[in-house]
Amino acid sequence: MFDARKATRxxxxxxxxxxxxxxxxxxxxxxxxxxxxxxxxxxxxxxxQARDLRFPNVTKYVAVKExxxxxxxxxxxxxxxxxxxxxxxxxxxxxxxxxxxxxYFNQSDRSFLVMEFIDGKDLETYLNEFPGLLSExxxxxxxxxxxxxxxxxxNHKDKDGKPDPIIxxxxxPSNIMLDQHGSIRLIDxxxxxxxxxxxxGTMIGTxxxxxxxxxRGEASPAGDIYALGATLHHLLTxxxxxxxxxxxxxxxxxxxxxxxxxxxxESIIMTALNYNPAERFASAEAxxxxxxxxxxxxxxxxxxxxxxxxxxxxxTGAASQARPTEGPALVNLSxxxxxxxxxxxDEIRASPVVSGAFxxxxxxxxxxxxxNAADGKLAWKYATDGGLPAPPVIHQDxxxxxxxxxxxxxxxxxxxxxxxxxYADGPIRAAPRFADGxxxxxxxxxxxxxxxxxxxxxxxxxQASDVIRCRPVVSGDRVYFGCESGEFYAIDLRAERKWMFRxxxxxxxxxxxxxxxxxxxxLDGMIYALDASSGWRLWQFRTNKPILSSPTIxxxxxxxxxxxxxxxxxxxxxxxxxWRFATNGQVNSSPxxxxxxxxxxxxxxxxxxxxxxxxxxxxxxxxxxxxxSSPAIANNVVYIGSFDHHxxxxxx
Amino acid sequence: xxxxxxxWMGQSRSPGSETLPPLPSSSSDPDATxxxxxxxxxxxDHDQIWPRPSPTRFTVGLAQHVGQVRTHNEDVLLAFxxxxxxxxxxxxxxxxxxxxxxxxxxxxxxxxxIAGRTLARVVLxxxxxxxLADPRSDYERPSLTEVxxxxxxEANRTVVRLVPEGGTTLTGALIVGxxxxxxxxxxxxxxxxxxxxxxxxxxxxxxxxxxxEMGQLTDDEAAxxxxxxxxxxxxxxxxxxxADVISRRLSPGSILIICSDGLWSLVPDHIIHQIVRQxxxxxxxxxxxxxxxxxxGGPDNITVVMVQLPG
Numbered sequence: 001m002f003d004a005r006k007a008t009r010x011x012x013x014x015x016x017x018x019x020x021x022x023x024x025x026x027x028x029x030x031x032x033x034x035x036x037x038x039x040x041x042x043x044x045x046x047x048x049q050a051r052d053l054r055f056p057n058v059t060k061y062v063a064v065k066e067x068x069x070x071x072x073x074x075x076x077x078x079x080x081x082x083x084x085x086x087x088x089x090x091x092x093x094x095x096x097x098x099x100x101x102x103x104y105f106n107q108s109d110r111s112f113l114v115m116e117f118i119d120g121k122d123l124e125t126y127l128n129e130f131p132g133l134l135s136e137x138x139x140x141x142x143x144x145x146x147x148x149x150x151x152x153x154x155n156h157k158d159k160d161g162k163p164d165p166i167i168x169x170x171x172x173p174s175n176i177m178l179d180q181h182g183s184i185r186l187i188d189x190x191x192x193x194x195x196x197x198x199x200x201g202t203m204i205g206t207x208x209x210x211x212x213x214x215x216r217g218e219a220s221p222a223g224d225i226y227a228l229g230a231t232l233h234h235l236l237t238x239x240x241x242x243x244x245x246x247x248x249x250x251x252x253x254x255x256x257x258x259x260x261x262x263x264x265x266e267s268i269i270m271t272a273l274n275y276n277p278a279e280r281f282a283s284a285e286a287x288x289x290x291x292x293x294x295x296x297x298x299x300x301x302x303x304x305x306x307x308x309x310x311x312x313x314x315x316t317g318a319a320s321q322a323r324p325t326e327g328p329a330l331v332n333l334s335x336x337x338x339x340x341x342x343x344x345x346d347e348i349r350a351s352p353v354v355s356g357a358f359x360x361x362x363x364x365x366x367x368x369x370x371x372n373a374a375d376g377k378l379a380w381k382y383a384t385d386g387g388l389p390a391p392p393v394i395h396q397d398x399x400x401x402x403x404x405x406x407x408x409x410x411x412x413x414x415x416x417x418x419x420x421x422x423y424a425d426g427p428i429r430a431a432p433r434f435a436d437g438x439x440x441x442x443x444x445x446x447x448x449x450x451x452x453x454x455x456x457x458x459x460x461x462x463q464a465s466d467v468i469r470c471r472p473v474v475s476g477d478r479v480y481f482g483c484e485s486g487e488f489y490a491i492d493l494r495a496e497r498k499w500m501f502r503x504x505x506x507x508x509x510x511x512x513x514x515x516x517x518x519x520x521x522x523l524d525g526m527i528y529a530l531d532a533s534s535g536w537r538l539w540q541f542r543t544n545k546p547i548l549s550s551p552t553i554x555x556x557x558x559x560x561x562x563x564x565x566x567x568x569x570x571x572x573x574x575x576x577x578x579w580r581f582a583t584n585g586q587v588n589s590s591p592x593x594x595x596x597x598x599x600x601x602x603x604x605x606x607x608x609x610x611x612x613x614x615x616x617x618x619x620x621x622x623x624x625x626x627x628x629s630s631p632a633i634a635n636n637v638v639y640i641g642s643f644d645h646h647x648x649x650x651x652x
Numbered sequence: 653x654x655x656x657x658x659x660w661m662g663q664s665r666s667p668g669s670e671t672l673p674p675l676p677s678s679s680s681d682p683d684a685t686x687x688x689x690x691x692x693x694x695x696x697d698h699d700q701i702w703p704r705p706s707p708t709r710f711t712v713g714l715a716q717h718v719g720q721v722r723t724h725n726e727d728v729l730l731a732f733x734x735x736x737x738x739x740x741x742x743x744x745x746x747x748x749x750x751x752x753x754x755x756x757x758x759x760x761x762x763x764x765x766i767a768g769r770t771l772a773r774v775v776l777x778x779x780x781x782x783x784l785a786d787p788r789s790d791y792e793r794p795s796l797t798e799v800x801x802x803x804x805x806e807a808n809r810t811v812v813r814l815v816p817e818g819g820t821t822l823t824g825a826l827i828v829g830x831x832x833x834x835x836x837x838x839x840x841x842x843x844x845x846x847x848x849x850x851x852x853x854x855x856x857x858x859x860x861x862x863x864x865e866m867g868q869l870t871d872d873e874a875a876x877x878x879x880x881x882x883x884x885x886x887x888x889x890x891x892x893x894x895a896d897v898i899s900r901r902l903s904p905g906s907i908l909i910i911c912s913d914g915l916w917s918l919v920p921d922h923i924i925h926q927i928v929r930q931x932x933x934x935x936x937x938x939x940x941x942x943x944x945x946x947x948x949g950g951p952d953n954i955t956v957v958m959v960q961l962p963g
Contacts, residue, residue: 207859207882212868215859215879245884246862275866499787516830516901529797529899531831534743535787538831538899539797573898575797 022046022068029107033064033114049117061117062102066110083111086189089166097149097185118187119180123173127235133258136265139235140295145184146228147288154221154284167219171227172209173234208241212275222277225284229272236261249273264294336621339637339649340376344369348641351391351590351630355413359632359639360399361647362388368401370416373634376649380416384409390431395453400439402428408441410456420456424449431510435474442468448481462495471510480518482507488520490535499535503528510550521547521560529575539575543568550590554612559598561587567600569615579615583608590630594652599638601627607640621650710746713934714957715942719914720950726753726760727912727955728768742783743829747775748957750840752821752912759818767807767820767887774803775826796826797897800835804895811888819888823854823910830961832908836896838886839913846906850925855896857885881913905963914952918945934958
């Protein structure tokens with residue numbers, strides 16, 4: 001992490017300079033300790049390896065920790081206090097993982113602490129030098145030893161036998177040594193302090209490993225347990241928490257970077273890393289017992305031939321935990337029963353439209369059906385001479401629908417009686433749009449047609465470079481639409497082109513205009529966000545297959561299906577994926593949202609109801625044929641058509 | 653750079669060509685340090701918020717001060733604007749960058765300077781050619797979010813290479829027409845004032861912000877926390893820098909503010925908002941904000957750039 005406070009930086013700098021020029025090899029302290037080399041330079045001084053000259057016949061090494069002079073008197077006093085506390089703390093402790101203290105003295109305005117020399121490597125160095133990832137059983141062994149020493153410190157008693165817990169406060173790989181016997185040793189007790197419940201202290205520790213409450217000055221045994229969790233996470237993932245965003249362990253699952261780790265160990269570490277101290281292990285001892293139980297189970301399973309049983313269990317568990325939004329098969333569902341079903345004579349590919357008391361839907365049997373929304377009974381039907389692949393648009397009393405018979409039909413929404421028809425020069429497979437008294441629609445004759453809604457007469461038309469299958473957007477004096485060769489046009493109401501954009505393949509999906517931005521999806525698999533006034537691309541997002549589905553927006557999320565079988569939720573502010581939901585077939589249906597739930601059909605025959613915020617499945621309904629039709633929602637009822645010739649009404 | 657833009661436009665224009673854009677009819681001055689002329693606003697009108705800017709132009713204000721404690725300035729500020737009018741007007745374009753360096757010993761100012769210049773260079777290189785092309789036939793325009801991501805990544809690489817010990821915050825705002833694309837790393841802030849409300853657009857990449865989001869610190873505790881300026885994300889940190897990039901439409905007349913922590917950590921948001929509302933001009937607002945930060949002690953460099961959209 002960067003520390004922007006230059007004051008801190010310059011202090012550290014000064015200390016380091018002083019430390020660098022401190023004791024030269026060969027210097028002798030107290031006529032006894034002969035300096036051999038610098039082991040490390042810390043924030044307050046250096047640590048040296050020295051030889052104890054009182055043992056002339058054997059080579060006995062000691063570690064000498066030094067505190068150098070600081071000009072600032074208040075700072076000097078604070079540092080001296082910390083140092084003295086370390087000496088006193090260490091002198092009162094007796095545990096195999098804690099280095100022994102031999103001596104403490106002042107010499108030429110410096111303080112020195114003489115300690116047991118640990119011949120080994122700190123875990124940070126060890127980890128950095130270790131090729132690949134550490135194995136679970138090695139780390140569990142260390143963790144148990146660390147819990148043991150933490151437990152010893154937390155249960156420390158003063159000389160009168162009263163509880164006097166010591167909090168280590170700065171547990172991290174660089175403060176843990178692995179000695180020549182492979183045992184764990186804690187070093188640097190510089191900031192360890194006796195714990196008085198409820199008393200706030202100064203925040204000292206290392207960012208990345210320190211628990212959230214330590215930043216409020218609270219140090220407790222639970223804080224050491226958190227730091228142990230952070231240390232274990234670092235050891236197993238090789239992701240240094242000091243360079244990751246703070247408190248993001250949960251967002252960086254251990255098993256994602258180190259799949260050999262068991263679900264149980266991951267769960268133990270995440271328990272230690274709970275934000276809330278009360279939700280961590282109650283004590284280091286409790287954590288140690290959990291680790292020991294796990295170790296027994298693992299060594300048991302490892303002794304089995306191949307030892308695959310554990311991995312299988314873990315893998316299954318991971319799938320359901322790590323990818324809750326994917327795969328409907330993992331979710332326990334109760335199937336939904338329709339309110340009613342209406343049968344047509346051929347496939348329903350188009351989306352139904354609800355208006356007033358009726359649901360209108362076109363089918364490939366050439367008929368437009370008006371069905372009573374309440375009970376699914378036929379009110380009327382209107383026959384064209386071609387298939388009806390796109391939904392109608394309704395304005396006031398009239399309904400307008402394009403047909404493969406080359407005509408746009410205007411019929412009475414109440415009775416289905418014909419008002420007028422308008423001939424294009426090719427089949428009409430695109431949905432129309434009503435605006436300013438006119439119907440705007442594209443056709444396979446490459447034209448965008450603009451027709452007077454009352455008279456059915458042509459107002460104007462605009463030639464695109466290919467077939468138009470999407471529903472145009474009309475806003476202000478602009479009309480936006482794409483065509484099958486990938487061009488996307490912004491024209492004004494005088495049919496003059498304002499700007500143009502080109503996708504790599506056709507644009508069949510209908511564009512969406514939302515707050516000055518156009519969202520255009522293409523058969524090239526991309527979602528493009530374009531500034532509506534200038535055509536500038538704001539962002540793009542790639543799915544893996546063509547997009548036929550038309551997008552919708554809920555809050556900051558754009559929802560759209562792709563032929564890669566997924567429904568996507570994309571953050572409209574930056575084009576980044578919020579979640580994706582996997583179905584078992586292409587999602588060419590356009591999603592519809594109401595009340596925090598998005599409804600979308602899939603070629604796998606199902607209609608899915610998915611929670612918009614989380615991307616989790618709420619329920620699904622399975623028809624007998626593919627669903628490419630988009631759901632229409634009104635009065636808490638979802639209407640959806642299927643290739644199985646049926647229109648279904650389902651409770652939302 | 654703006655001269656460069658003007659020159660380029662001039663050269664692009666050739667007599668008899670129908671496809672090339674005409675010359676801009678005017679240009680805004682990104683180096684405006686002179687206060688804008690008073691626009692006849694009465695003192696009692698201050699709650700009506702704004703002197704009306706000329707309706708078709710960006711209005712830019714900026715101010716920078718070393719503060720009361722520091723001896724040198726580690727903040728960097730860049731502002732470019734451009735416009736083109738005529739039959740096929742080009743959208744107004746503006747690029748505003750604030751970077752706040754850290755590292756001491758001149759490293760901070762080198763880092764912020766390199767980061768700001770690199771960001772601006774990459775953005776302008778990618779955006780200007782398309783900006784000056786005919787919108788009716790140019791469909792190869794880059795994705796602006798990607799341009800910003802590219803630019804901040806390049807700034808990070810350059811700082812790592814040239815100032816390995818330094819780091820910097822980096823907040824860049826590209827405005828094309830009424831679309832804002834903001835990229836952000838660190839704790840420099842961007843705010844937008846529209847419809848009488850001030851909203852913070854950026855999230856500080858700081859330890860205390862993260863603690864606040866987790867409910868571990870209150871606003872008051874965060875404001876005095878000894879580690880309040882510790883960042884977990886900064887340009888210069890090496891591999892894997894993840895910048896926040898957002899696009900958003902600005903409503904007519906909105907004001908975008910970008911400022912270093914030398915301002916926002918000293919002057920609370922509601923006071924910033926109040927000063928902006930009561931200032932006779934955008935430039936005057938910038939100067940008043942710097943004064944307010946200095947009056948509050950000015951422990952750090954203070955940088956603020958403000959732009960108001962036509963409206």
